[in-house]
Amino acid sequence: MFRNTREGLALALPAAIFSTLLFLVPVGILLSEAFRFEGGWSLQGYIDFFATPLNRTVFLRTLKLGALVAGTAAVIGYAAAFCIVNLGPRARGTVFGMVVLPLMISPVARTYAWIVILGRTGIVNEAITGLGLSDTPLRLLFTETAVFLGLLQLFLPLMIISLVSAMENIPRDVIPAARVLGASWLAVFFKVILPLTKEGLVIGGTLVFTGSLTAYITPAILGGSKVLMLETLLYQRVNVSNDFVSASVIAMILIVMSFSANLLLKKIASARS
Amino acid sequence: MNTSSRLLANWVILGLTLTFLIGPFLIIILAGASDTSYLAFPPEGLTLRWYLKVFTVESFRASFLLSMALAVFGTLAALLLGVPAAYALNRYALPGAETVRTVVAAPIIVPGIIVGLALLRYLVVPTGVTVTLALFMAHTALVLPYAVRVVSSSMHNLRADMEEAAVLLGCSRFQAFTKVVLPNIRGGVLAAFILGFVTSFNQVPVSLFLSGPGVRTLPIDMLAYMEITFDPSVAALSALLAFMSLAIVFVAERLLGFSRYV
Amino acid sequence: MKTTLSRLALGCAAAALATTAAQAQDKTLTISVYSFAQDEYKEALYDPFEEICGCDVVIETGNSVERMAKIEANAADPVIDMAVISTQDALALARKGLLAQIDSSKLSNFDKLYDSAKDPNGDGMAVGYTYYASSIVYRSDLVEIESWGDLLSDDLAGEVALPNITGTQGPLTLMMLAEALGETGGYGPVISTIGEHSDDIVTFYSRSSELVQLMNQQEVIAAPVGKFAWGSFKEAALPFAWANPKEGQAGGMNVMIMTKDNGNEELAYQFMDYWLSTEIQTKVAEMQVDSPANKEVVVSDEIAENLTYGADVIENLNIMPAADVLDQRESWVEQWNTEVIQ
Structure with missing residues (x-):
């Protein structure tokens, strides 16, 4: 550690000032607009926002889909991460690379594909009718299911990556030892794996949840006007109605939601141990 | 469970997960070759005309160049700001270090659409800054958290006593940094660059509101193109871009084990 | 490369x-x-x-x-x-x-x-x-369209898309549906009727390009659309037709x-x-x-x-005065948000 404070600040401050001026200040002004009403300060924007049934529906839907995607990602993520850390070093690198790969591909492309996959003549419906699970093709596009799948595909890699790096820190012998001592797999998971990987779960969960809240393309393309989420509603408020107060209110809600999710997950993680 | 059946279960789980993650990408590649005027999978007839059309659409060319410029220069600017900051946060006992860290990391937490809207309303409109410059700043701010985080973590593993020794031996602090620190964090800086490049290049929400006459990033231009037609050229373009990203990442992985830093 | x-x-x-x-x-x-x-x-x-x-x-x-x-x-x-x-x-x-x-x-x-x-x-x-005319494009092998009212018929339940109210085509569809349903007192009742059929409507599209894709992958078999998009339908392999509803074309x-x-x-x-x-x-x-x-x-x-x-086509278009749309759109959107896409 160097003690020369002035030198240290000179190095660190440009980044901090840049972020503040170009980022925190404009965003701050925008958010403060959510508390403006007829020239004064007020919570009227929020009252109006939640008084509208559609806005309430959209808010709850966003919350629900975010939680569902994060929850599902956690379940699949644990299974996949456990499998990945059990692989030999070579295979592990390859598989891990394949998990990271989708993150490098434009979300436009990744979402676009689901239009044909989930269509009435798409492969999912071909499989469903082919297997005799349903006589007629299911309506998947423009439903919450479509948005859910699109978001899960988009953000699952983040969860797997977080969990893999957390699991790599579990000492090698702990799990076999617990098994030898007669613990069931379920017990091993809840007593050993979960406590040791909770930090990864918190990071992954926050990333997936926040990502799902703030994705624009997926709900816009796969949900359409019948499955609005907060992000698409915000865009619509600005571009269709020129309604900047609602836009700021939605912005504030999105930020509060991501922060609370992070705090909540941290709290849950610390309560378990 | 015996070992071989456990191994099988292992691969089944991984196979399903990877199919879900990578399948859509394969579908896009094929759908881009469908001989139809709309998107179709399985493709009906095979053609390369959509892949070729991508190169003839003028707005794609302009927006590709803009996105490239933003990704390269925005990430370089973020590194220029981020590397010294990461260094200072690791090596100096700074008052308010936590604040600096939070401020610099903030762009990652705030939804991109809000950043874009805020910059449009409170930077572009009142100050007359061009949309291109606003995009550049937004992309720099967006990449900054990654730059600081990735470079920090590669600096973390580097012991400070080497630089102290260098300083004791008569190097200036700056020389100590360029001669001792920089060579050792090269990999981290390069990884941050690639991560920043990909993040910036694929960025949608920030750029949603930041577009002007003739100024549009590639992903936004792709969305605009879809307002005209859903022909498979967007799929073809997506596939081509994905290959470009993959090539970059593959080379990076080979050179420095990039995935360690993601 | x-x-x-x-x-x-x-x-x-x-x-x-x-x-x-x-x-x-x-x-x-x-x-x-x-x-x-x-x-x-x-x-x-x-x-x-x-x-x-x-x-x-x-x-x-x-x-x-x-x-x-x-x-x-x-x-x-x-x-x-x-x-x-x-x-x-x-x-x-x-x-x-x-x-x-x-x-x-x-x-x-x-x-x-x-x-x-x-x-x-x-x-x-x-x-x-x-100018553009606005009518209904449909799959002539699967359905017959004679009136704008057919959009809400049982035959088309779950097979039809309507334009979103926020676009240009939305209000035109309201106008023609009002004509077909015999509503003369504003479009409020029409929106309510669409709201009752909301589950039967696959989506409320905003771009005609999106509709072309949806009709080609057989997601929907009929939808109102502007004539400017008709060219993209004609190229397709499926049998699409341009309706001549008895209420006439909007424009x-x-x-x-x-x-x-x-x-x-x-x-x-x-x-x-x-x-x-x-x-x-x-x-x-x-x-x-x-x-x-x-x-x-x-x-x-x-x-x-x-x-x-x-001249005969253009002079017979049902054109909605811009002021009507402008003065009423907000209340339409509000009602739409409550009754249709809720």
Whole structure:
């Protein structure tokens, strides 16, 4: 550690000032607009926002889909991460690379594909009718299911990556030892794996949840006007109605939601141990 | 469970997960070759005309160049700001270090659409800054958290006593940094660059509101193109871009084990 | 590929500077247009005009709502000199005082226009340059469409898409449904009826391109759409047909406007007049991009079939006054949000 404070600040401050001026200040002004009403300060924007049934529906839907995607990602993520850390070093690198790969591909492309996959003549419906699970093709596009799948595909890699790096820190012998001592797999998971990987779960969960809240393309393309989420509603408020107060209110809600999710997950993680 | 059946279960789980993650990408590649005027999978007839059309659409060319410029220069600017900051946060006992860290990391937490809207309303409109410059700043701010985080973590593993020794031996602090620190964090800086490049290049929400006459990033231009037609050229373009990203990442992985830093 | 990429990367700095350079040129006309068929416009309109005026034409594209928001944001110092837009968006901008009066004496081709195109909003701030009819496109092998009311019939339940209320086509559909359902007292009851059928409607689309995709992958088998999109349906392998409902076709017009005090009026007039000329209107019509508003345009029957063309068609369109849309849209959207997409 160097003690020369002035030198240290000179190095660190440009980044901090840049972020503040170009980022925190404009965003701050925008958010403060959510508390403006007829020239004064007020919570009227929020009252109006939640008084509208559609806005309430959209808010709850966003919350629900975010939680569902994060929850599902956690379940699949644990299974996949456990499998990945059990692989030999070579295979592990390859598989891990394949998990990271989708993150490098434009979300436009990744979402676009689901239009044909989930269509009435798409492969999912071909499989469903082919297997005799349903006589007629299911309506998947423009439903919450479509948005859910699109978001899960988009953000699952983040969860797997977080969990893999957390699991790599579990000492090698702990799990076999617990098994030898007669613990069931379920017990091993809840007593050993979960406590040791909770930090990864918190990071992954926050990333997936926040990502799902703030994705624009997926709900816009796969949900359409019948499955609005907060992000698409915000865009619509600005571009269709020129309604900047609602836009700021939605912005504030999105930020509060991501922060609370992070705090909540941290709290849950610390309560378990 | 015996070992071989456990191994099988292992691969089944991984196979399903990877199919879900990578399948859509394969579908896009094929759908881009469908001989139809709309998107179709399985493709009906095979053609390369959509892949070729991508190169003839003028707005794609302009927006590709803009996105490239933003990704390269925005990430370089973020590194220029981020590397010294990461260094200072690791090596100096700074008052308010936590604040600096939070401020610099903030762009990652705030939804991109809000950043874009805020910059449009409170930077572009009142100050007359061009949309291109606003995009550049937004992309720099967006990449900054990654730059600081990735470079920090590669600096973390580097012991400070080497630089102290260098300083004791008569190097200036700056020389100590360029001669001792920089060579050792090269990999981290390069990884941050690639991560920043990909993040910036694929960025949608920030750029949603930041577009002007003739100024549009590639992903936004792709969305605009879809307002005209859903022909498979967007799929073809997506596939081509994905290959470009993959090539970059593959080379990076080979050179420095990039995935360690993601 | 690699060399191309590195060359592209090198060219980046130049690209980032390109817009500044363009603005620095002496004679530049910045126009805001719909994003479709830009290659055709470039060939038929922009390039020849640049030749004639010795100026640069900078083009901003997007849908009308987005473009309108930008004209408004830059009202104090207009970036856009001239725009083409829907009649109701033009009226909205005019009411906000953002548009200039159009002096028809400066447009030598003005007298060649259909009467309804000369001053569609009655405020002298807009000139129609193209018409579009609006009807229902449907799968002729699966369903018969005789009335706008068929959209809500049991046969089409779960198979139909409607245009979103926020777009231009939405209100037109409301108007024709009101006619079909015999509603005379405003569109409120029509919206309620759509709300009751909400589950039967696959989606409320916002872009005709999206609808083309949906109909081609058999997601829906009927939907109201503007004639300008008809060309994309005709190319398809599936048997699509254009309905002639007994209530007639709805219709609308897109107009040219000029922003107030843009300082570039002369060039803007020159461009507008050129676009309205029989030569350019014919060229654009033959490319099947826009239907002409110029009466003197003559095209073959084959071309005409894809356009909204001819005095008898144009004079029989059910055109909704822009003021109706503008004054009531907000209450429609509110009711729509509560009863339809809830």
